[in-house]
Amino acid sequence: MIKAGIIGSTGYAGQELVRILLMHKDVEIVWYGSHSYVDKNYSDVYGNMFNIVDAKCLDDNLDELCKQADVIFTATPQGYLAGVLNETILNNSKVIDLSADFRLKNKDTYEKWYKIEHKAPQFIEEAVYGLCELNRDNIKGARLIANPGCYTTTSILSLYPLVREHMIDVDSIIVDAKSGTSGAGRGAKVANLYCEVNESIKPYGVMTHRHTPEIAEQLGYAYMAGLYDNLDVPEKDADLFTIGQKQFKEGTPDSSALDLLFTPHLVPMNRGILATCYARLTDSFTYDDVRNAYDKYYKDEFFVRVLNKGVMPETRWVEGSNYFDVNFVVDDEKQKIIVCGALDNVVKGAAGQAVQNMNLLFDLPENEGLKMPPVFP
Secondary structure, eight states, rough: OOEEEEETSSSHHHHHHHHHHHOOTEEEEEEOOOSSSSSSSSSHOOOTTTTTTOOOOEEEEEEEHHHSSSSEOOOOOOOOOHHHHHHHHHSEEEEOOOOTTSSOOHHHHHHHHOSSSSSSSSGTOEEEEEOOHHHHHHHOOEEEEEEOOHHHHHHHHHHHHHHHOOOOOOGGGGEEEEEEEGGGGGSOGGGHHHHHHTOOOOSSTTOOTHHHHHHHHHHHHHHHHHHHSOOOOOOGGGGHHHHHHHHHHHHTSSSSSSEEEEEEOOOSSSOOOOEEEEEEEESSHHHHHHHHHHHHHHHHHEEEOOOOOOOOOOOGGGTTTSSSEEEEEEEETTEEEEEEEOOOIIIIIIIIHHHHHHHHHHTTTTTTTOOOOOOOO
16 A cells, blocks of 8 residues: 655645545545644544544644555645755655646746745656656656646647647737636635625736746746657657757756646636637647647646637536546638636646656556546536
């Protein structure tokens, strides 16, 4: 059995990790970490776990936890893991971080967008971006996984085939995304009160949202990898996405080569993200041309569902699951495309993706413990 510890188990992403791991046949949870509820019964914090979890919340002592756990999940605020991570922890346990501490490959970019000092820059280069569908081979041998964010997963998976195949003008990308309120976390905030959210929709982080450089960086890797797809280069046998990462980092140290626009919106629902992405095509591509590109990269992906022609994603079709739904509409005369992607922000956008990463790290079937169909209604 894989022994797992969760730091931040009483947040929304943390409790979703608990729910998923309890159903995983190869995992035993040995540590329910919580900064706010030490010594409190976990089932008193989350009543849905009554008579299911008979354990008390422990502290966030990673130095002790790494002696007991094979894998540590940190579902914590930005800056926490970077402030405590050390070689001893990484030598004893795999670490899957659900925060943004190690997602960006440039320390200055991280500090600019997150407004905090990065306290462990020595681990930035080693950390592997845990978007399994694109970075699977690199994930398998890693010690430290940077689990992607929910908005970023939706946006990147929606656009990746088009960017990789150079089918869209990358400077024309606009991402308009909507998220349920669970994405803001469980902390008490006036802006998230029922009366503030209900019967309303609002944009936030306009031109300043910190997921913007993450989306731009990862799609930048894809764009650079696409340059190599049809070239006879010595590295041809290597993973082209990895080559793209190297070239992108060398050419654009601020990780902002893709001049995309990203605007998130808060909508009055618990879970779900829907991203509507707009771009100009680089040629008069037809529906079939674009569909072939999506099938090229996603036809064998268990969790990516490219919907039938004319059927657009809805958040209710992915709720409670690790699935990502995507589809598109092409205007070949005007050479424009609209792509829509949807996922559950707490599952595929957080905890489910983290378990998917864990499965890869321990050479398990990637979908183990994650085959639950979406809930409906």
